[in-house]
Amino acid sequence: MIRSRYDALCHLGGGADVQKPHLLAPGKALLQGLGIDLFDHAQTYLSNKYLSILRCFVIRLKRACPFGTALRSHLPLGIQTMQYLPIFLDVRHKPCLVVGGGEVAARKVANLLRAGAAVTVVAPELAEPLRRTLAEGGLVHLERTFQEADLDGALLVVAATADRAVNRRVAELAGARGIPVNVVDQGEDSSFIMPSVIDRSPVVVAVSTGTASPVLARLLRTRLESVIPAGYGRLGELCARYRDRVKARFADQRDRRRFWDRVLQGGVAERVFSGHLDEADAAMAVELDAASPSAGMGEVYLVGAGPGDPDLLTFRALRLMQQADVVVYDRLVAEPILEMTRRDARRVYVGKERNNHAMRQEEINRLLADLAKEGHRVLRLKGGDPFIFGRGGEEIDTLAAEGVPFQVVPGITAASGCAAYAGIPLTHRDYAQSVTFVTGHLKDGTIDLNWPQLAQPHQTLVFYMGLIGLPVIVRELIAHGVSPQMPIALVQQGTTHMQRVYTGTLANILASVERDPPKPPTLVIVGEVVSLRDKLNWFNALGASTQGATTPIAPGS
Numbered sequence: 001m002i003r004s005r006y007d008a009l010c011h012l013g014g015g016a017d018v019q020k021p022h023l024l025a026p027g028k029a030l031l032q033g034l035g036i037d038l039f040d041h042a043q044t045y046l047s048n049k050y051l052s053i054l055r056c057f058v059i060r061l062k063r064a065c066p067f068g069t070a071l072r073s074h075l076p077l078g079i080q081t082m083q084y085l086p087i088f089l090d091v092r093h094k095p096c097l098v099v100g101g102g103e104v105a106a107r108k109v110a111n112l113l114r115a116g117a118a119v120t121v122v123a124p125e126l127a128e129p130l131r132r133t134l135a136e137g138g139l140v141h142l143e144r145t146f147q148e149a150d151l152d153g154a155l156l157v158v159a160a161t162a163d164r165a166v167n168r169r170v171a172e173l174a175g176a177r178g179i180p181v182n183v184v185d186q187g188e189d190s191s192f193i194m195p196s197v198i199d200r201s202p203v204v205v206a207v208s209t210g211t212a213s214p215v216l217a218r219l220l221r222t223r224l225e226s227v228i229p230a231g232y233g234r235l236g237e238l239c240a241r242y243r244d245r246v247k248a249r250f251a252d253q254r255d256r257r258r259f260w261d262r263v264l265q266g267g268v269a270e271r272v273f274s275g276h277l278d279e280a281d282a283a284m285a286v287e288l289d290a291a292s293p294s295a296g297m298g299e300v301y302l303v304g305a306g307p308g309d310p311d312l313l314t315f316r317a318l319r320l321m322q323q324a325d326v327v328v329y330d331r332l333v334a335e336p337i338l339e340m341t342r343r344d345a346r347r348v349y350v351g352k353e354r355n356n357h358a359m360r361q362e363e364i365n366r367l368l369a370d371l372a373k374e375g376h377r378v379l380r381l382k383g384g385d386p387f388i389f390g391r392g393g394e395e396i397d398t399l400a401a402e403g404v405p406f407q408v409v410p411g412i413t414a415a416s417g418c419a420a421y422a423g424i425p426l427t428h429r430d431y432a433q434s435v436t437f438v439t440g441h442l443k444d445g446t447i448d449l450n451w452p453q454l455a456q457p458h459q460t461l462v463f464y465m466g467l468i469g470l471p472v473i474v475r476e477l478i479a480h481g482v483s484p485q486m487p488i489a490l491v492q493q494g495t496t497h498m499q500r501v502y503t504g505t506l507a508n509i510l511a512s513v514e515r516d517p518p519k520p521p522t523l524v525i526v527g528e529v530v531s532l533r534d535k536l537n538w539f540n541a542l543g544a545s546t547q548g549a550t551t552p553i554a555p556g557s
Contacts, residue, residue, distance in 0.1 A: 083210040084193060092116035095153050099146045099170050100160035101126040104184050106133075108158045111194060113138055120154075122146050123161070148173050156192070160184040187211030196221035200233035202240065231273035235264070238272060242284055249288060254325060254375060259291055261323060298372040300399055302392050304385040304411020307418055308334040309495040317409045324379030326371050328364070332383035332521055334496065341379060361391060365398035372404045383521075385413040389439050389464050413437075415462040418494025418523045422501045423537030424530055431528035432460040440466025440473060440524060447472050455480035460527035467522045470513065474506050477526065482506065487530035492518040499541040503533060 096112050098105050101123025109130060112119050120140040121130060134141050142150065146166060151157065157179055159170040164186060171189040174181035183189040187210070195208035196217040205224060209217045239260070250256040263269070268287060271280035301320040306312040313321075321327075321341045329338060331351025338347075348367070350359040359367070371378045386392030386408065399406045415437055419426050426435040436454065440447060440463035447469050454461055455477060466473055467490070478484055484507035492500040504512050506526070 084208065086206065086208070088204070088206075089156070091155060093118055094155040095120065096156050096158070097122065097150055097154040098158045098160060099123070099150070099166070100158075100162075100184075101130055102160065102162065103127050103129070105158070105160035106130045108160055108182075108184070108194065109133065109139060111197075112158075114199075117155075120150070122150050146170060151177060151179060154179055157181045158184070158194075159186075159189075198224050198228055200228060200230060200236070202236040203228075203232045229273055231275075234277065235269055235272045238268075238277075238280060238284065239264075242288065245288060249291065252375075254377075257325070258377075259287075263287055297405070298374065298376040298378060300368050300372050300378045300380055300396075300404060300406040301409065302380045302386050302396060302406060303382070303409040304390070304413075305333045305337050305381050305383050306412040307384055307414045307421075307495045308337075308493065309417070309421075310334065310336045310340060312412045312417060312495065313337065313340075314409060314411070317411065320407070320409060321379055321381070324377045326376045327379045327381055328368060328371075329379075329381040330383050331358075333381050334383075338381070341381070345379070361394060365395050368395060369398055369402045369404050372399070372406075373402075382411070383414070384417075385411045388413045388415075388437060414464060414494065414521070414523050415525075418491040418499075419462070419525060421495045421499060421539045422489060422491045422525075423533045423535075423539070424489060424525055425532060425536070426460050426462065426525075426529065428529050428532065431458070431532070433458050435460040435462065438463050438466075440464060440469045447476070449476075451476045451480045455482050458528075460525065460529050463524035463526070465521075466524040467518065467520055470524065471510060473524065473526075474510060478506055482526075486526060487528060489525045489530045489533065490518050491523045491525065493521060494523060495539075497541050499539065501533070501537075503530060 091112065092115070094117055096117040096119050098109050098112070098119060098121045101121060105121065105123070106127050106129040109119050109121060110133075113133070118140075119138070120142060121134075122142045122144065123130075124143060124145060126134065126141060130139070130141075133139050146161075146169075151174055154174075157170060157174045159167040159181060161167055167183045167186055168189050171181045171183050171186070171191075175191060180192045181190060182192050182194055187193065190211075193208060193211065195206040196214075198205040198207070198221055205228065207217050207220045207224065209220075246256055246259060250259060263284065266287075268280050268283045271277075271283055301324060303317045303320055305317070318340065324341065324345055326346045326348065327338070327341050328348045328350055331349075341347075350364050350367070352358065368378055368380055380386070380392075380395060382390045382392065384390060386395075387410070392408065396406050396408065415426065415435075427433065436459060438449060438454065438461060463469075463473060470490075474488075477486070485505050488504055488506055488509050490502040490509070490513070492498070492502070500518065502509070502512055502516075502518055
C-alpha cells in the first residue's frame with residue numbers, strides 16, 4: 001500500500017515501489033524497466049485518499065508510452081484522469097531558479113518570494129521590477145545566459161525567457177534531473193504550472209485550467225475573490241492557535257471535525273469576520289469548555305441526488321454532502337455528484353441493477369442504522385428523489401424504529417428532470433391535465449398495473465425502469481384502447497452530457513429501439529405532450545465523453 005502522500009509523489013517520479021492493481025503485462029514490463037516495481041494487490045488499495053495521485057500517475061504514463069491509454073482503461077470504473085495533481089509546495093528558504101529577466105519572469109519571482117523562496121535569477125539583464133528587488137537584497141542575480149550547472153541544488157525551475165528554444169532546453173535538462181519545471185506559455189514543456197491564487201494566508205485558494213485558458217482561470221479567481229472575505233485568513237489563524245487544545249479535548253477525529261464544523265459556521269466565525277477578534281477568542285474558549293465528546297449516536301441524511309446534472313442539487317443537499325463521514329450510494333448516482341462529497345469520507349456502494357444487487361434492501365436498512373449508532377454522520381445518496389421509487393420510506397422506517405436521527409432532502413425526480421431536459425412538458429392545457437408516475441420494473445415476467453386507468457385520455461404517463469418491459473407497456477396500452485399513433489419518448493441518461501432522446505409512436509417505437517438500443521437508465525414518456533418536443537427542445541448534450549454522468553460507479557471508487 002502507498003504509505004503516504006509524500007511516498008506517492010516520489011513514486012510518480014519513478015521511485016521505489018509502486019503498487020498498482022490490474023496493470024497489463026506490457027505496461028508492467030515497461031515500468032519495471034524504468035526502475036518501478038509493481039505488485040498485484042486487491043482493488044481495495046485504491047482508497048479515496050489516493051485517487052488524485054493515481055489519476056496523475058496515469059496521465060504521465062500516457063505522455064511517456066503507448067501503454068498509457070490501455071493502463072488507464074484498467075483502472076477501476078469511475079476514476080478519471082486530471083491533467084495535473086494539485087499540491088501546495090513548501091519553498092521557504094529553498095533554492096528556486098528562474099531563467100529569464102523580463103516582466104513575465106518578474107511576476108514569477110514575485111510569487112516565489114511571497115512564498116519565502118530563495119530565488120536565483122539567470123539573465124543577461126533584468127527588467128526594472130527585478131532590478132529593484134535585487135537592490136533590496138531579495139534575490140541573487142547571475143548576469144549571463146543559462147548554464148546547466150545552474151540547476152544544481154534547485155528545488156524547482158521556472159523558464160521565462162523570450163526564446164522558446166532556450167526554454168525548452170531548460171525544461172529538458174531539468175526534467176532529466178527530476179526537477180519540476182514551469183515553462184511560461186509552453187505548457188507542453190512544463191511538468192508543473194503556477195495557478196491563479198486567492199491569498200488569505202494561511203488560507204490559500206488556487207485555481208487552474210491546466211494550459212487551456214489562463215484568462216478563464218483569472219476570471220474564476222476574480223469571482224472567488226468577491227465571495228471569500230479577507231477575514232478567512234484571520235479565521236485560519238484562530239484555528240491554528242486552538243488546534244492543539246481541540247485535539248487534546250477530543251480524542252476521536254469525528255468529534256473534532258464536528259466541533260470545527262459548528263465553530264466555523266457559527267458565532268465565532270462571524271465575530272472574526274466583523275473584526276472583533278477578542279470576542280472571537282472569548283467565544284472560542286466558551287465553545288471549547290462547553291463541548292463534550294459525542295455520546296455515540298450519529299445521524300442519517302437521506303438525500304436525493306437528482307437525475308444526473310450536478311447543478312440540480314439543492315443547497316441543503318450540498319451542505320449535508322460536505323458534512324457526512326460515510327457515504328452510502330446507489331448505482332445511478334452521477335459520478336460528478338459523488339465527487340462533491342468529502343474526499344476523506346468512507347464510501348459504501350449498495351447499487352442495484354436487474355438481477356444483480358450489491359446488497360439487499362434489508363441489509364441496506366440495517367447498515368444505515370448500525371453506522372449511525374457507531375457515531376457516524378451517514379449520507380444516504382440516492383439518484384432522483386428518495387421517496388419516488390427510491391425505497392426511502394423503507395429505510396427511514398427502520399431508522400425511526402431504532403431511534404436513529406435522520407433528515408430527508410428531496411431531489412429532482414427523473415420524470416421532472418429528464419422531461420424538462422428533453423423539452424417535453426409533463427402537463428399542458430391543450431394535451432394533458434394529469435401526469436402519472438409508474439414503475440415499469442418487471443417482476444416474474446409481468447407488470448401488474450391498472451391498465452384501464454393508464455389508458456385514459458388527456459394524461460401523461462412516465463414509466464421508471466421501463467426499458468426492459470417496453471414491449472409489455474406498448475402491447476397493454478394499445479390493447480386497452482390507446483391509439484397506436486400515441487407519441488412516445490425514451491430519454492436515455494437524461495440531464496447529462498450522454499442524454500439521447502428517442503421519439504416515435506406506440507406503433508413504431510419497438511422497431512426503432514431494436515435498430516438502435518438505448519442504454520439504461522432510460523425513462524419512458526407516453527402522451528400527446530411528446531409531440532411538443534420538436535418545438536420546445538433546448539438542451540444539447542455534448543456526447544464527447546465515453547463516461548456517462550450516470551454510468552454505474554464501481555464499488556470502492
